[in-house]
Amino acid sequence: MSIPITTPVLEAERLVKRFGDNQVLGGVDLAVAEHEVVVLIGASGSGKSTLLRCVSLLEELDDGTVRLDGEEVTDPRADADRLRSRFGVVFQAFNLFPHLSVLQNVTLAPRVVHGVSREEAEERAMRLLRRVGLGDRARDYPDRLSGGQQQRVAIVRALANEPRMLLLDEVTSALDPELVGEVLRLVRELKEQGTTILMATHEMAFARQVADRVCFLDAGVLCEQGPPEQVLGDPREPRTRQFLSRVIDAGRL
Amino acid sequence: MTAPAQVFPELSPAQQERLAYRRGQGRRSRLLAGTSTVVFLVVMGAVVVLSPGWDRVKEQFLDPQVAKESFPAILEGFWLNLRVLAVSAVLIVVVGLGIAAMRTLRGPVFAPLRVLATVYTDVFRGFPLIVLLYIIGFGVPGLRLQGVPTSPVVLGGLALVLTYSAYVAEVFRAGIETVHPSQRMAARSLGLTYGQSMRRVVLPQAVRRVTPPLLNDFVALQKDVGLISVLGAVDAVRAAQIEVARTYDFTPYLVAGLLFVLLAVPTVRLADWVNLRAARRQQAGGVL
Numbered sequence: 150m151s152i153p154i155t156t157p158v159l160e161a162e163r164l165v166k167r168f169g170d171n172q173v174l175g176g177v178d179l180a181v182a183e184h185e186v187v188v189l190i191g192a193s194g195s196g197k198s199t200l201l202r203c204v205s206l207l208e209e210l211d212d213g214t215v216r217l218d219g220e221e222v223t224d225p226r227a228d229a230d231r232l233r234s235r236f237g238v239v240f241q242a243f244n245l246f247p248h249l250s251v252l253q254n255v256t257l258a259p260r261v262v263h264g265v266s267r268e269e270a271e272e273r274a275m276r277l278l279r280r281v282g283l284g285d286r287a288r289d290y291p292d293r294l295s296g297g298q299q300q301r302v303a304i305v306r307a308l309a310n311e312p313r314m315l316l317l318d319e320v321t322s323a324l325d326p327e328l329v330g331e332v333l334r335l336v337r338e339l340k341e342q343g344t345t346i347l348m349a350t351h352e353m354a355f356a357r358q359v360a361d362r363v364c365f366l367d368a369g370v371l372c373e374q375g376p377p378e379q380v381l382g383d384p385r386e387p388r389t390r391q392f393l394s395r396v397i398d399a400g401r402l
Numbered sequence: 403m404t405a406p407a408q409v410f411p412e413l414s415p416a417q418q419e420r421l422a423y424r425r426g427q428g429r430r431s432r433l434l435a436g437t438s439t440v441v442f443l444v445v446m447g448a449v450v451v452l453s454p455g456w457d458r459v460k461e462q463f464l465d466p467q468v469a470k471e472s473f474p475a476i477l478e479g480f481w482l483n484l485r486v487l488a489v490s491a492v493l494i495v496v497v498g499l500g501i502a503a504m505r506t507l508r509g510p511v512f513a514p515l516r517v518l519a520t521v522y523t524d525v526f527r528g529f530p531l532i533v534l535l536y537i538i539g540f541g542v543p544g545l546r547l548q549g550v551p552t553s554p555v556v557l558g559g560l561a562l563v564l565t566y567s568a569y570v571a572e573v574f575r576a577g578i579e580t581v582h583p584s585q586r587m588a589a590r591s592l593g594l595t596y597g598q599s600m601r602r603v604v605l606p607q608a609v610r611r612v613t614p615p616l617l618n619d620f621v622a623l624q625k626d627v628g629l630i631s632v633l634g635a636v637d638a639v640r641a642a643q644i645e646v647a648r649t650y651d652f653t654p655y656l657v658a659g660l661l662f663v664l665l666a667v668p669t670v671r672l673a674d675w676v677n678l679r680a681a682r683r684q685q686a687g688g689v690l
């Protein structure tokens with residue numbers, strides 16, 4: 150093993166997760182380096198979402214170790230609340246707080262968790278919201294926004310916490326096709342700014358353009374990983390080939 | 403009866419015919435509803451007015467002179483009811499919320515608190531309010547402890563708070579448990595602690611969801627504050643009782659009862675308005 154030049158931002162080792170008798174993650178190893186965008190692909194139920202949730206401490210692991218900047222996240226003695234706030238999680242169904250306005254959604258964590266003053270939190274939130282083109286919707290409530298707008302707010306809410314990395318869990322799956330573009334455009338911008346991202350997606354074309362590395366999960370096992378041209382263009386594993394051919398049949402590549 | 407039909411040039415004759423038919427049906431059912439309501443009221447009124455004892459009942463329950471004379475005393479008693487109501491309602495919400503939060507705590511460390519909260523709700527929901535009033539109202543002063551209040555108003559209010567906070571706690575708990583887990587997850591993903599996500603995300607949604615049943619309990623409480631009269635507090639009910647004894651006429655009871663109704667009506671309207679406003683603010687378009 151060569152001497153690591155830099156510690157990866159995220160390091161997951163032998164992650165195991167079971168729901169009853171059903172093993173959802175079967176020993177997954179994964180590392181994400183600074184500024185890297187890693188895309189998880191795989192069929193529904195292959196464990197992509199579970200992996201993201203376990204990494205960000207929203208689900209308890211049955212085995213394995215997760216490190217963020219070399220610090221063990223899975224240590225039961227660690228302050229789980231503080232560690233969670235260092236991951237920016239964006240959910241498939243947005244999970245915005247319906248009783249709070251857009252601005253309140255975004256400023257909640259900075260104010261409550263990080264003790265930022267209201268003025269400062271709002272100023273920063275407004276800057277972020279304007280950047281994603283939602284400056285004029287700050288006082289609206291989430292249910293008044295379109296799905297694409299809601300998801301952009303959810304991303305801004307995650308970013309307002311100044312997370313070490315973003316975890317995106319199929320952020321476009323609940324969106325109408327014509328709204329997918331606006332969210333993916335935002336993710337691409339974030340990559341260009343150097344954000345470290347681990348994301349699960351079914352958008353293969355997007356994965357090919359934006360990913361530094363594509364990981365194919367099958368039945369809770371990391372089956373194949375590599376640069377997108379290789380994994381998506383010339384997969385080595387038969388299972389990857391099978392999955393991709395089904396995706397192509399469905400017209401998604 | 404037939405208003406000029408609004409004709410849209412693009413509607414097909416068949417659709418116009420269907421619309422006209424539905425309008426006709428609507429008019430007919432409204433007419434039917436109106437007629438049956440009037441008939442019902444007339445029959446009910448006739449049964450009461452034509453009953454053999456009507457004249458006596460009218461004299462003993464509906465005497466305008468007695469009503470007028472007893473009104474100031476009853477109103478003064480009612481003012482006491484209002485004050486007890488206001489103080490106990492606030493305490494009930496605070497205690498109820500605390501008990502509900504205790505019951506929803508997770509983790510083995512909090513087991514004693516959970517058990518305590520469960521026992522509290524079981525006991526005080528089961529205990530008949532009137533019995534609790536007697537026990538607290540007469541038992542506590544009987545202890546002759548220094549500094550313990552002996553006023554029937556305070557002790558009656560305490561009994562009300564004990565009983566109602568047990569009910570309200572269960573209403574809150576139901577509300578907390580219906581907030582979708584994805585909301586908790588989103589809050590925790592932002593680094594909020596259990597307590598912070600409870601206070602900022604779960605409870606505000608839970609409270610909104612349980613507003614109708616809570617106001618229902620509030621209306622019930624409005625009437626039950628009248629029960630402190632059994633401890634000797636001179637509230638509206640007690641004042642009416644005194645007037646009844648003085649005049650040998652039951653009209654004061656009716657006066658007191660109507661005051662409680664007058665109190666309940668604006669509460670219910672307020673509840674409707676609050677819910678509607680919250681729904682409008684959060685939802686697209688503003689349905690309902």
